[in-house]
Amino acid sequence: MLFEETPLRGAFIVDIEPMEDHRGFFARAFCSQEFEAHGINNRIVQANISYNRKAGTLRGMHYQVPPAAETKFLRCTRGAIYDVIIDIRENSATRGQHFGIELSAANRRALLVPEGFAHGILTLADETEVFYLVSEFYTPGCERGLRFEDPALGIRWPHPVIEVSDKDRSWPLLTNGLNGIW
Incomplete structure (x- = not known):
């Protein structure tokens, strides 16, 4: 696995290292030892699938506060998404900054979203599916x-946002910056 730190410290793009032959390839998709070597929380308690019918479906910008703050590791297994993370950690040099990346079944990239980040996806293709560990x-x-x-x-x-839940549309607007949200 190849780890590339994003401009937001602690968040990583993770690429596979395929070992190819005439049949196709084999690659490691997750390794707790490699996560640990990069100082990444490697505890996994759930694996989730997000299926989205239409391009333009938005899910986010979600996070959980302590004591249930979560690290997420996700990969788009069908279709394509634009994945955005926002650093909301109180003492972070990149607090309030965001980073976006396209993840797709074709590029096989994954994103590691550490605790203290809000996270959301926008589908770029119909029939998109995302698999993630938390x-x-x-x-x-x-x-x-x-x-x-x-x-x-x-x-x-x-891409234009076409579908969004009432809950995601109703999160409050920031009026005092990120004060008090984490």
Whole structure:
């Protein structure tokens, strides 16, 4: 596995290292020892699938606060997504900054989203599926979110948002920056 740190410290793009032959290839998709060697939380308690019928479906910007803060490791296994993370850690030099990347079945890239980051995806193709591992159980009382189109965040989504849940559309706008959200 190849780890490339994003501009947001602690978040990584993870590429596979395929070993190819005439049949195709084999590659490691997750290794707790390699995560540990990079200082990444390697605890896995759930594996989830997000299936999305239409291009332009947005899910996010979600996070969980302590004691249920979670690390996520996700890969698009069908179709394509634009994945965005926002650093909301109080003492981080990149607090309030975001990073976006296209993950697709074709490029086989994965994204490691550490604790203290809000996270969201926008589908770029119909019939898109995302598989992700998480380090904590979903805990409704610890769930929070940021508005995906909040002008204070300045995220430029590469595709129009066509589908979004009422919950994701109703997260409050930031009026005092990120004060008090993490």
